Amino acid sequence: MSSADTSRLLVVAIDIGGTFTDVALQDLATGEAWTAKTPSTPQDPSQAFLTGLRLAVEAAGRDTAEVGRVLHGTTVATNLILEGKASPAALITTEGFRHVLEIGRQDIPRAANLFAWVKPRRPVPPSRVLEVPGRIAADGTELQKLDEAAVRRAAAKCRALGMHAVAVCLLHAYANPDHERRVAAILRAELPPDVAVSASTEVLPVIREYERSLAVVLNAQVMPAVSTYVGRIEKRLEDAGIHAPLLLMQSNGGVAGAAVIRRAPATTALSGPAAGVVGARAEAAAAGFPDLITVDIGGTSADISLIKGGQIGLTQRGHVGGWPLPLPMLDMVTIGAGGGSLARIAGSGALTVGPESAGADPGPACYGRGGERPTVTDAHVALGHLPPRLLGGRMQLDAMRARDAVRRHVAEPLGMSVEAAARGMLAIVDNAMVGAVRVVSVERGHDPRDFALVAFGGAGPLHGAALADLLGIRTVLVPRYPGVLCAQGLLAADLGAEFTRSLRHGQAESDQAVAQAFDELEAAALQWFAEEAVPEAARSITPVVLMRYAGQGSELPVPWRGSATAAEADFAAAHRALYGFDLPEGRPELVTLRTEARGRLPDPPPVELTAGRGAQPVGTHVMHLPDGPCEAALHDRGSLGAGDTLAGPAIVMQFDATTLVPPGWRARMHASGTLLLERGA
Missing domain, CATH: 3.40.50 (Rossmann fold)
Incomplete structure (x- = not known):
């Protein structure tokens, strides 16, 4: 099977971003995990791929010969x-x-x-x-x-x-x-x-x-x-003495072997964001939360999706850039809102934030690399939401530069204080993300208040509580490694493929014809299982039909339970949930059949934190609240044990992200390693 050899128990996952390449390494026997970051190499992404892999293996004190599976999320197709x-x-x-x-x-x-x-x-x-x-x-x-x-x-x-x-x-x-x-x-x-x-x-x-x-x-x-890229990765692995199978993340949330990706590379169009959603589901499931809204906030964009009952929603109405790409992919909304989003005063005198980003070079003003215009990160720094140092102390933030950028470009033109201007910047970007959340929730027939919010990405934990307040959500989950969750998500992914076929004209009138078509799709899935060497015990096949009323321009997916009658009932229920009505007098049409094939990979061992001894702050930091400045407690996440709690205002620091706990919220460390933010009564 395309999985780890039992004699080689290290699994490595590598996600290449525009600025950093993130690596997650796990031992399948002990559950021990390690992470690493290295600068990306845009001229040859495979170089950072191998560098990051070696860094993680060295951090674990292990040998590359012990690597039994290599998982990779790539944006090569997307960027092209x-x-x-x-x-x-x-x-x-x-x-x-x-x-x-x-x-x-x-x-x-x-x-x-x-x-x-x-x-x-x-x-x-x-x-x-x-x-x-x-x-x-x-x-x-x-x-x-x-x-x-x-x-x-x-x-x-x-x-x-x-x-x-x-x-x-x-x-x-x-x-x-x-x-x-x-x-x-x-x-x-x-x-x-x-x-x-x-x-x-x-x-x-x-x-x-x-x-x-x-x-x-x-x-x-x-x-x-x-x-060419996949071949280069395989060559680097071979030169490094790593003979583990290479599996690449697809837009549907599953991984597939290199041969499949070479035939259909467009299936990797949402590779990176899909891995983050898979990781969010795995972390939330370990903490006992099946209904989720995930918000992945990076430097340039925010990717938002919804998970109901532990099931990740798929769509065939996705887009990449301005192009519709109706391949099965995660139902996700992306907007230009991230830590590097730039604020400016429009010609009308209104304050706007994003979608233009400062990027990695020069980056936010607080980075001290020549950036002069204020970003969302600068607003956080100006309000004291970030500690003075990031990346384990390796990156110093310049609060004076951040405040000066906000003052010159926002506060003075609008005649307000730096703090008010910074809060205004954050309010704009938060409300933009709330709008995107409503697209995947309210517009799909779901009430956001029935879900927990999973906030990840480098900037996600800074916005989690504010977004939850705007949406009426009472619980926010911050994963163990929020800044590298896309790499972590690769560790939790299974092999996956979809086999789709539209019915011939008139074919949907017969249950027998539909069953025959599903038999042919199942045969294609079985052939794929054989190519990927998936054992029978690890296989699962789910039949789905895409249906519509006559005259409609799009379809809704419903499970196929063996008859058109059952499918019609399921379609009517799905139509009512999404649109608020159905048409009892109108018979739905079966348009397209889809067989979803999954090959279960070995699960990483669960994390069990030892009981905490009480959260002890490592210092304080001045935070600017609407009613004035206050001393916020600084906490090191690595020192928190299971059951430890702390009350806001507080800042929880770790290598890859910073979590903001506002007043009225408290943070509690779950035994699974997830940090739970809970709103007070």
């Missing part, structure tokens, strides 16, 4: 798409459908609709969209034979254009993939071996030509770079 740096690609499509990408959809971003909206440039211009005759009907029958000579002419055109990636998306290929498979086979025979060829039925065999075309184009475009 967001920055428009993916390989130029051509698209082969059905004759008459050259402009599907150009036409797109009629929806316009809500904010952009206030002004003159300019349609974004498509990833493949019409000049590189090549048509071939041949036609499949919606029911899967062949209306016109495929013109193979035209396919070969298209291959010659791709060679002449110097394409390194070619995508194939033919009309109704989800109903009958024969033409598309033949086109892909001809292209692979006619083109050089280093040209990436990706067919839509290998990536996303579902209805909606625009979304399917985009998915396969983006997949093809990132294939060359991701394949």
Whole structure:
């Protein structure tokens, strides 16, 4: 199985960010854990990958030969798409459908609709969209034979254009993939071996030509770079004498082997944030909390998701940048709000915060690296929410620079004190995050007050209690290592894959036809289990149907319990929960089937803290509250044991993050290692 060899009990997880590469290492036998941070190396991310791995192994006093599994969260595909740096690609499509990408959809971003909206440039211009005759009907029958000579002419055109990636998306290929498979086979025979060829039925065999075309184009475009990157990682592991399997995090919250990622690299589009959500669920489950809203606040953005009953919600309506990417991925909302978000006074005289960020260079003013404009971190420093030193004392914060930046750019233009200006900055960014929380909760039919809030990322624990106050949430969970939870989450991830297929026209009328289609998807899942060497005892398969009322433009997922009648009842209940009504007179349509396959990896041993002896502060720090300054207690999280409690105002320090405990809140250390913030009565 793609898991740890029992003779090699170290599992290492590596998450590469824009500024730092985070590493988590755990011994599966003892449960001991170690973390490490090293600067990222954007010119060659695999260099920081190996450096961080060695640092963690050395910190544990172990040998790399003991590593039995390597887990990795990567943003290579994401960054290529967001920055428009993916390989130029051509698209082969059905004759008459050259402009599907150009036409797109009629929806316009809500904010952009206030002004003159300019349609974004498509990833493949019409000049590189090549048509071939041949036609499949919606029911899967062949209306016109495929013109193979035209396919070969298209291959010659791709060679002449110097394409390194070619995508194939033919009309109704989800109903009958024969033409598309033949086109892909001809292209692979006619083109050089280093040209990436990706067919839509290998990536996303579902209805909606625009979304399917985009998915396969983006997949093809990132294939060359991701394949090169994965190969480089494998070579570095081999050179270091590490012969453990490499598993990479996907957007669906599961990991998969390198061979799978090479075929479908677009599945890693939300790799890093997905790992954080998986880690949050694992930490919360150990503390006894199944219903969660997770808030991952980094330097530039905040990623927010909802977990109900321990189940992470998946969506096929996700986006990467401005592009819809209907691959199964965690249902998550991302906004430009983080510790580095910059404050400025708009032309109207209003104070705005974000989405522009100071980044790692120059960073916030308090870092003393040349940053002059105030950030969210500077607001925290100005209010005394952060201790004078971070990263275990290695980073000194300059409070005077922070206050001066807030004063010059916010307080003086608005005619208020530095403290009031800083509180205003935090209120703006907190309310922006609350809006995003409501998207994944209220707009999905959930009351935030029924959930606990998990705050992580480098800045998450500073905002947790404030967000909870705004949402009416009474409990905030701060994981053991909030700043490296994305790496920690990789340790808790299982192997995962989804196999999806839209039904042919009229096929959904028969339970037998649906059952047959699910049998075929299950066969694909079993083949994947075999490729990943997953033993039968560790396998699980969950069938899901995506349904809608006639005329609706999107579907809702419900479990498949063997009959359309049961699915219709489940759909009506889901529709009422989300929209507040259902249509008893309207029969729902089964549109798409999805089989969710999971291979259970060995669980890391649970953490059990020893009983505490009472929280003892290590010092005090001046904090500026609305009614004036006060002395806040400073606590070292590493000294807190199970059951230790402390009352706000207080600051809890650790290497990778700082937790703010405001007045009216108290912190309690759970035996699992999670810090619980609880609002007073």
